[in-house]
Amino acid sequence: MKADAKAKLTVSAIQRFCMRDGPGVRTTVFLKGCPLRCKWCHNPETQNASPELLYYAKKCLNCQACLACEQGAHSFSEGRHHIDKSKCVSCFKCAGICPSSALQISGKVMTVEEICSEAEKDLAFYGESGGITLSGGEPLFQPAAVDLLLRCREKGLNTVLDTCGYFPPELLAPAVAATDLFLWDIKDTDDERHKKFTGVSNKTILENLRKADELGAIIKLRFILVNGVNSDERHYEKCAGLCRSIRSGVKPEVIPYHAFGGVKSEFLLKRGGGRSEWIPTEEQLAQFREYLGI
């Protein structure tokens, strides 16, 4: 299969010099769109597939340049800036005008080739292990992500796919063929809770995981630990079972919930979703890790 270098992807952000998204120095591409709606999402600006407006209140100068908006989405009263998102038609003229970058866009349409060139800028720093990581959102929410993986492969870049595991099964084989390492996030082994907290069943995710393993994918499982949601031993036990079932045997990882996603919700003009009671304790983390043998 050959990559379509002109295929387009909506990108939320590209971060260089990342050290936690796979081996070595990496450039991480955050793609827009996700089929899940995890209540603890730490990248809520990537959930919607289409570009959207972000507002950083602390940067706002109250200069009122954004009143140029033809839809009347921006208004000022008593020295405060109000944004009526229902009036926004996503033209993003305001973000272009805003002098302080208080208004920004999450979501830029780029071709596979453009993204690749961005990742190639840090070639000198990748060494033998580094490369590109696709994250999001769910990268495979946009099928052209497979073209991006393939194109990076063609250029000799190491490829990592950070996935929630929920994607159409037909994308699995081409994705496995173009990916050096999967970072496979597991939210919950209990399907009822999974539905309640992420909006979807975990069946597709676990089925895709099994098939990916059969196809010979190298998989690192990453377990999200949320205090009071999935912090029980029955879940830990099932996670340990999942680890044993994966043939590639890469050391799994536990990712503790953090409240940063709540801060980001504010930028999206949504109610803050950060919940400090969800942050797991050191004891819970240690216990989970013990079950996983790490």
Place this chain on the structure above:
Amino acid sequence: MYNVYSPHIGGLADTVNFLYAVKKLVFDDKLVSFIELIGILASNWEGHETLRVLARNKYAYYGNDSDEVDELCARLLNDFADGCDALNNRSGYIFPGGVSTFGRQLQWSKRRLACAHGRKAGEVLAANASPTPGSDHIGATAVIRSYCKCDLKRVPTGAALDIKLLPSLVKGEEGLDALVSLMRGFVTLGGFFMQPDVVDVSVLREAQREPESHQNLSVRVSGWNARFVTLNKEWQDMIIDQNESGR
């Protein structure tokens, strides 16, 4: 026998960024005329806060791996080196150039005027060949790439690049890998003088409050190490500022 006299320049990033801001504000985006801009700068941006914030925020300055501005930097450094070469063999001297501030950016700040890249009079200039404080937003690899676009062979007596790194980044085995990768990339791209600095700003603040318990805390000032507690308040504040704006 030969004699060496090495001219060094400072404020490199600020000069480059100033020129680039004029190009963008006046010529490309036509937000203000050249004469108006000079008047605004003469009055230290008084009454033009919106334009100042725009100039400071909207453009990618030196240190963000943007060719448009980095080419200006490479050109300026070449012109300076040409000037140095032209002096060679005068009275038996050679004049190899370099870039350095070695802390003098603090002394200079008192006489420093407002700049087109959104800086007010009195703000501290860039250290050595590093970006203007707070103007690099992409990270260490982008800073290194910007710097290495210059022909550094032409400044043989040194052009130090200070890189601020967060302690979390260099923690553990992965952190060691990160540092090695940075240095390897730096050398591959033609760099030869880098000073990585790993400081947790909260520790520096603590040392300022309780010097007695931080007698051995050593910081890289610029070309040399100093015990933090032996520096005066001004110096300490400058180092804290630089580390806060670094990544």
